[in-house]
Amino acid sequence: MKQWITAALVTVAATTTTTALADDAVERSFYLGGGLGQYEIDIHDFDDLTTTIEKYKSDDTAWRAFAGLRMNRYFGMELDYVNLGRPRDEISPGVIARTETDGFAPYLVGTVPLGPFELFARAGYLFYETDSRVTSPLGTFTSNESGDDFTWSAGVGMTLAETINLRLEYEQFDFANTSSSNALWLTAAYRF
Numbered sequence: 001m002k003q004w005i006t007a008a009l010v011t012v013a014a015t016t017t018t019t020a021l022a023d024d025a026v027e028r029s030f031y032l033g034g035g036l037g038q039y040e041i042d043i044h045d046f047d048d049l050t051t052t053i054e055k056y057k058s059d060d061t062a063w064r065a066f067a068g069l070r071m072n073r074y075f076g077m078e079l080d081y082v083n084l085g086r087p088r089d090e091i092s093p094g095v096i097a098r099t100e101t102d103g104f105a106p107y108l109v110g111t112v113p114l115g116p117f118e119l120f121a122r123a124g125y126l127f128y129e130t131d132s133r134v135t136s137p138l139g140t141f142t143s144n145e146s147g148d149d150f151t152w153s154a155g156v157g158m159t160l161a162e163t164i165n166l167r168l169e170y171e172q173f174d175f176a177n178t179s180s181s182n183a184l185w186l187t188a189a190y191r192f
Contacts, residue, residue, distance in 0.1 A: 029070045031165065033189025037062040039084045041099065042179045056097050060085030062183055068109065070191075076109040082126060084183070095136040103128030105151060121154040126173060150174040155185075165189045 039062035062085045068078035081104055088098035107124035127148045134141045155169030166188050173181040 028072060029191045031068050031070065031189045031191040032066070033068075033165070033187055034065045035063065035167075035185045035187030037064070037171075037183040037185035039087065039181075039183040041084075041087050041175075041181045043177060056089050056091050058087035058089040058097075058099075060087040062185075064185070064187070066187075066189070068189070070109075070111075073113050074111055076111070078107040078109050078122065078124075080105045080107065082128075091134075095134065097132070097134045099130055099132050101128050101130040107151075111157075116159055118157045118159070119154075120157055120167070120169075121152070122169075122171075123150075123152045125149065126151045147176070149176065153185075159191075163191050165191055 038059055040059040041057070043056040062083060064080050064082045066078055066080040068076055070076040082102060084101040086098055086100050088096055091097045103126050105124045105126040107122040109120060109122045111118050111120045125148050128146065130145045130147075132143045132145070151171060151173045153169050153171035155167050157165055157167040159165050167185070169185040169187065171183045171185060173183070175181045
C-alpha cells in the first residue's frame with residue numbers, strides 16, 4: 001500500500017513539475033525597453049568642504065534604456081544604460097553645484113505575476129561615472145569619479161496585448177557620500 005501511495009505522489013509531483021516547467025518555458029522571452037524618470041540626490045556631508053557647503057539637494061529628469069531576458073515568469077536578468085540627468089543646486093549664495101551621472105547596471109529581476117499585473121523587484125550594481133562642477137565667483141572646481149555601487153528597485157507592472165509591458169518603479173542607489181539618491185521611473189518594454 002505504501003508503495004502505491006509513494007508511486008502516486010511521485011507521479012503527481014513529476015506531472016506538476018513538468019507542467020510548471022512547460023508553462024515557464026512559454027514565458028521565456030527577450031525584451032527591449034526604455035523609460036523616463038525623476039532622479040533626486042541629497043548630500044549633507046561634503047567631507048572637506050563642510051565649512052563652505054552645508055547641503056546639496058536637487059532633482060532632474062533621468063532616462064534609461066535596457067535589454068533583458070526572462071528565464072521564466074518569475075526570474076530574469078537585465079542590463080540597463082542609466083543617465084541620471086544633470087541635477088543642480090545653489091548651495092550657498094552665488095555658488096552653483098551640478099552633477100552628471102551615467103553608467104551601466106546589470107540586474108537580477110524577480111517577478112510575481114498577478115494576472116495582467118505583476119509585482120517585481122530588481123537588484124544589481126551600477127558601474128558609473130560622475131562629473132561634478134561647482135561654480136562660484138572665485139572660479140570653477142570640477143571633478144570626475146568612477147565607481148560601482150549597489151542599487152535596488154521595486155514596483156508594479158502591467159502587460160498589454162501579451163507583448164507590451166509597462167512599469168512604475170521606485171529605485172534606490174547606494175552612492176557613497178549621499179544622504180539619499182533615488183529615482184521614480186515609468187518604463188515600457190516590448191517582449192519578443
